[in-house]
Amino acid sequence: MKQKILAAILLVAVIGAYVGYTMYNKPVAATADKKTDLQIEAPTLFAEFEQNEEAANAKYNDKTIEVKGILKAVEQEGDKITLQLQAGEMGGISCEMQDKSGADALKPGDTVTVKGVCTGMLMDVVLVRCVLSK
Amino acid sequence: MKKNWLFLALFTVLATANVFAQGKFFTKNGHIDFFSATPMENISANNDKVVSILDTETGKLDFQVLIKAFEFEKALMQEHFNENYMESDKFPKSTFKGQIVNLSDVNFSKNGTYQVKVSGDLTIHGVTKAVQAPGTITVKDGTITATSKFTVAVADYNIEIPKLVKDNIAKNIDINLSMNYQPYKQ
Numbered sequence: 001m002k003q004k005i006l007a008a009i010l011l012v013a014v015i016g017a018y019v020g021y022t023m024y025n026k027p028v029a030a031t032a033d034k035k036t037d038l039q040i041e042a043p044t045l046f047a048e049f050e051q052n053e054e055a056a057n058a059k060y061n062d063k064t065i066e067v068k069g070i071l072k073a074v075e076q077e078g079d080k081i082t083l084q085l086q087a088g089e090m091g092g093i094s095c096e097m098q099d100k101s102g103a104d105a106l107k108p109g110d111t112v113t114v115k116g117v118c119t120g121m122l123m124d125v126v127l128v129r130c131v132l133s134k
Numbered sequence: 135m136k137k138n139w140l141f142l143a144l145f146t147v148l149a150t151a152n153v154f155a156q157g158k159f160f161t162k163n164g165h166i167d168f169f170s171a172t173p174m175e176n177i178s179a180n181n182d183k184v185v186s187i188l189d190t191e192t193g194k195l196d197f198q199v200l201i202k203a204f205e206f207e208k209a210l211m212q213e214h215f216n217e218n219y220m221e222s223d224k225f226p227k228s229t230f231k232g233q234i235v236n237l238s239d240v241n242f243s244k245n246g247t248y249q250v251k252v253s254g255d256l257t258i259h260g261v262t263k264a265v266q267a268p269g270t271i272t273v274k275d276g277t278i279t280a281t282s283k284f285t286v287a288v289a290d291y292n293i294e295i296p297k298l299v300k301d302n303i304a305k306n307i308d309i310n311l312s313m314n315y316q317p318y319k320q
Binding site for chain 2: 058
């Protein structure tokens with residue numbers, strides 16, 4: 001009987017350790033698998049940040065958003081591709097792509113919808129881990 | 135006729151001078167990473183969205199980084215970094231505003247690699263400190279790249295690390311910067 005209890009405790013401990021370890025090492029979720037929190041046009045998003053950065057930070061940061069806009073430029077730096085969407089006079093929406101899939105075939109002037117995680121504004125509103133939405 | 139030659143010569147000199155790196159340079163896709171090494175574990179994160187402006191005439195140097203744009207391998211690390219340590223909702227940006235101290239050692243109109251010293255104000259987690267860091271500037275055919283390696287002491291910026299994970303996070307974090315500057319067009 002004692003042995004059975006010990007075995008049970010051991011089993012629970014092993015399962016617990018395994019679950020803990022897996023959770024600890026869980027990778028950052030791929031954007032494609034995440035639910036879209038909201039959809040917005042590029043100029044609207046930029047204008048909201050330009051008018052009240054603090055309020056826009058609270059509203060959009062860490063959210064998975066889909067931004068629709070006109071492509072201004074495709075920038076490549078090292079192995080990272082960034083899509084710049086037209087938005088304001090001084091800045092735009094800067095979307096850092098998760099990988100190259102489809103992004104390098106795009107041309108300035110194309111209308112695109114990009115899904116990514118909003119991180120705030122420097123010169124541009126910055127989205128990271130972006131993927132192209134169908 | 136002689137005058138024409140003079141004009142042509144002057145024009146050539148001016149046109150050549152334009153090829154060289156002068157004035158303001160900037161990037162929106164600069165790279166920064168940090169590395170925390172302890173016997174328990176190594177933690178690193180990358181950010182490829184650094185905005186930086188370099189003025190070659192005055193030696194002024196600015197950096198801006200969004201804390202939430204740092205990317206980690208593990209979701210839990212990224213969460214703790216943002217929510218517990220950097221409090222990125224409260225302090226969304228880190229900035230550096232400074233100056234190349236030995237600007238006269240750099241010839242922005244001549245290809246070459248130059249060692250520079252940079253000093254200025256570094257703001258992390260809402261705390262501003264005067265810092266100095268070494269850097270390398272490379273001028274090549276009118277483009278400028280810059281790199282720097284320095285360390286930041288976590289305790290200097292009022293970042294509290296809970297006792298439980300204190301052995302997992304280094305007291306001094308290694309920072310790497312790498313910028314490819316483009317001429318700033320207005």
